[in-house]
Amino acid sequence: MIPIVDEATLRASVTPERAVAAIREAFRADGEGRTRVPPVINLDIPAERGEFHIKTAHIEGMPYIAVKIASGFSDNPARGLPSGSGLMAVFDAATGLPAALLLDNGFLTDIRTGAAGAVAADELARSRIDTVGVIGSGLQARHQIQCLRVVREFHVIVVWSPTRARLDAYADEMRRGGYDVRTVNNVAELCAAADLLITATPSRDPLVRAEWLHEGMHINAVGSDSPGKQELAAECLRRADLVVVDRVAQCAAFGELRHAIDAALLTAAGELGAIVAGRKPGRTSDRQITIADLTGVGFQDTAIANAALRWISV
Amino acid sequence: MIPIVDEATLRASVTPERAVAAIREAFRADGEGRTRVPPVINLDIPAERGEFHIKTAHIEGMPYIAVKIASGFSDNPARGLPSGSGLMAVFDAATGLPAALLLDNGFLTDIRTGAAGAVAADELARSRIDTVGVIGSGLQARHQIQCLRVVREFHVIVVWSPTRARLDAYADEMRRGGYDVRTVNNVAELCAAADLLITATPSRDPLVRAEWLHEGMHINAVGSDSPGKQELAAECLRRADLVVVDRVAQCAAFGELRHAIDAALLTAAGELGAIVAGRKPGRTSDRQITIADLTGVGFQDTAIANAALRWISV
Numbered sequence: 001m002i003p004i005v006d007e008a009t010l011r012a013s014v015t016p017e018r019a020v021a022a023i024r025e026a027f028r029a030d031g032e033g034r035t036r037v038p039p040v041i042n043l044d045i046p047a048e049r050g051e052f053h054i055k056t057a058h059i060e061g062m063p064y065i066a067v068k069i070a071s072g073f074s075d076n077p078a079r080g081l082p083s084g085s086g087l088m089a090v091f092d093a094a095t096g097l098p099a100a101l102l103l104d105n106g107f108l109t110d111i112r113t114g115a116a117g118a119v120a121a122d123e124l125a126r127s128r129i130d131t132v133g134v135i136g137s138g139l140q141a142r143h144q145i146q147c148l149r150v151v152r153e154f155h156v157i158v159v160w161s162p163t164r165a166r167l168d169a170y171a172d173e174m175r176r177g178g179y180d181v182r183t184v185n186n187v188a189e190l191c192a193a194a195d196l197l198i199t200a201t202p203s204r205d206p207l208v209r210a211e212w213l214h215e216g217m218h219i220n221a222v223g224s225d226s227p228g229k230q231e232l233a234a235e236c237l238r239r240a241d242l243v244v245v246d247r248v249a250q251c252a253a254f255g256e257l258r259h260a261i262d263a264a265l266l267t268a269a270g271e272l273g274a275i276v277a278g279r280k281p282g283r284t285s286d287r288q289i290t291i292a293d294l295t296g297v298g299f300q301d302t303a304i305a306n307a308a309l310r311w312i313s314v
Numbered sequence: 315m316i317p318i319v320d321e322a323t324l325r326a327s328v329t330p331e332r333a334v335a336a337i338r339e340a341f342r343a344d345g346e347g348r349t350r351v352p353p354v355i356n357l358d359i360p361a362e363r364g365e366f367h368i369k370t371a372h373i374e375g376m377p378y379i380a381v382k383i384a385s386g387f388s389d390n391p392a393r394g395l396p397s398g399s400g401l402m403a404v405f406d407a408a409t410g411l412p413a414a415l416l417l418d419n420g421f422l423t424d425i426r427t428g429a430a431g432a433v434a435a436d437e438l439a440r441s442r443i444d445t446v447g448v449i450g451s452g453l454q455a456r457h458q459i460q461c462l463r464v465v466r467e468f469h470v471i472v473v474w475s476p477t478r479a480r481l482d483a484y485a486d487e488m489r490r491g492g493y494d495v496r497t498v499n500n501v502a503e504l505c506a507a508a509d510l511l512i513t514a515t516p517s518r519d520p521l522v523r524a525e526w527l528h529e530g531m532h533i534n535a536v537g538s539d540s541p542g543k544q545e546l547a548a549e550c551l552r553r554a555d556l557v558v559v560d561r562v563a564q565c566a567a568f569g570e571l572r573h574a575i576d577a578a579l580l581t582a583a584g585e586l587g588a589i590v591a592g593r594k595p596g597r598t599s600d601r602q603i604t605i606a607d608l609t610g611v612g613f614q615d616t617a618i619a620n621a622a623l624r625w626i627s628v
Contacts, residue, residue: 001319001320001417002417004315004415006315025550036357036358036359037570038355038356038357039355040355041352041354041355041368041370042352043350043352043370043371043372043379045350045372045379045407045410047408048407048408048410049373050407050409050410050412052370052381052405052410054368054370054381056355056357056366056368058357058359060507065357065359065366067366067368067381067383067420069381069403070400070576071405071410072410073326073408073409073410075509076409076410079409081409081411085409085410085411085412086411087403089383089387089401089403090416092364093359093362094362094363094364094387095363095364095387095390095393095399096359096362096365096366096385096386096387096398096399097385097395097399098400098401098417100398101318101403101415103315103316103412110565112478134574161590172627192388264448307381
């Protein structure tokens with residue numbers, strides 16, 4: 001038998017600090033050419049309004065390989081079940097033998113996604129930011145903030161969400177976390193106030209227009225993780241001075257870049273790994289507009305599983 | 315927590331009879347258009363001479379979806395470890411929630427592969443066969459025979475294997491199983507004697523030449539499961555009256571068909587599912603030469619996992 005680690009144990013051990021360190025190391029490895037990332041498996045179950053995504057990767061120098069299986073079933077909440085779930089099967093990278101099962105119910109995916117946002121912000125946002133704008137009020141609206149505070153100090157959160165009740169609950173929760181929180185009624189107002197904007201919705205229609213971007217702004221777009229989703233108008237990508245993606249192949253297939261009206265944008269987009277590894281520049285002036293299009297890459301799953309097994313005695 | 319089922323429990327429950335029934339049902343569902351099969355993930359770890367394969371599928375009408383992760387690491391035996399391993403993570407097809415972990419160490423893959431051979435033989439081999447030829451002396455040389463006896467009665471096994479010690483051990487084992495076993499020194503002699511030929515080696519060079527095929531023969535080629543492997547000379551596929559594959563998309567990528575010199579062969583090849591579902595004919599005369607090119611499809615993994623969970627109380 002192999003060790004089975006439950007969600008509570010993982011939540012207690014994989015802190016935002018540890019997650020950000022692990023995900024930074026994964027992007028560095030990627031930028032140094034030390035990752036192997038096969039294409040993602042997407043399995044749709046239309047009759048049940050459900051989908052599975054399977055991601056994996058090898059990172060040279062890390063002892064384990066994770067295979068992450070995430071599911072999303074839209075009708076689950078009506079049955080009293082969570083819409084998203086998942087687990088990670090972990091294997092010894094030197095022998096291929098099963099090493100552990102992480103029954104995280106999606107927690108590790110949530111925190112590694114938050115951590116990628118923090119790593120992107122650390123490379124691309126201005127070093128001093130006061131106000132963080134958040135579009136959305138779900139799990140990622142929380143994880144992005146929890147991880148971002150590892151790399152940036154900020155005091156004001158401005159938030160907009162299409163769901164009023166969830167918006168208020170989120171605002172209350174963030175206030176209890178010590179932030180000065182303001183809810184707004186439209187995205188234009190939110191963009192005007194935000195030094196750093198996080199878009200974390202499952203929107204299928206663009207929410208952010210190019211004319212709302214302003215000098216010095218950085219955007220982490222983390223909601224568009226499958227074909228059909230889009231949060232930024234395609235013109236935003238053209239207006240930005242620097243567009244960075246977690247993985248060109250994925251972003252071209254199902255990230256914001258998929259909607260880019262200009263194919264040249266795709267060519268110009270750099271990968272975050274190259275910036276973390278110091279092979280390409282990140283932000284070079286406080287006036288630039290920068291965008292990170294983050295879809296979630298298998299090496300993040302392998303890195304977070306390695307971190308979990310480093311901090312848990314199994 | 316979810317139920318964890320160990321290899322011994324699975325071996326005791328998933329018999330060849332049950333496996334053949336489950337795999338036949340899977341091919342029928344495929345032939346009736348009731349499967350969804352995303353592309354396989356292949357992850358190579360060249361530095362460790364290792365590889366991972368990940369397969370999954372949905373079968374309408376079956377309650378579970380399996381995600382099967384199989385590994386093969388060539389240097390393991392020198393370390394006293396098995397070269398192949400793996401597990402299946404099983405999910406509820408209606409909610410996406412984790413349902414069970416099958417810690418089979420590759421057993422379920424082995425037996426579902428044997429069962430696919432039996433289903434192919436049942437549709438394509440003559441109803442009366444006396445002599446089964448086996449190329450290879452590994453796990454599949456065993457599983458193919460154990461499953462084949464579910465659908466055909468036969469008494470003689472002729473076997474050739476490049477590894478003499480393993481060949482003798484295999485012959486002894488089959489004799490203890492009640493078969494009249496003859497070992498031969500070359501493949502030509504073996505082909506001449508075989509009514510049904512099983513090729514089950516990891517060969518990267520063709521072992522079977524077209525001129526050795528004879529009237530009425532059926533071949534199950536099960537060894538070529540990844541790019542670079544080949545057991546049949548490409549001319550064999552041209553000489554056969556009927557070439558059937560488990561899945562055209564896979565066989566074109568890494569089965570015997572990949573080596574077919576004539577692209578028309580690929581177009582002409584039928585899928586086993588269509589035959590099991592009665593939508594295409596299988597063997598129509600005792601004189602035909604038939605070949606089944608079997609690479610292993612995700613719906614077999616989902617079907618065998620469903621069978622396991624049907625027969626085990628979890």
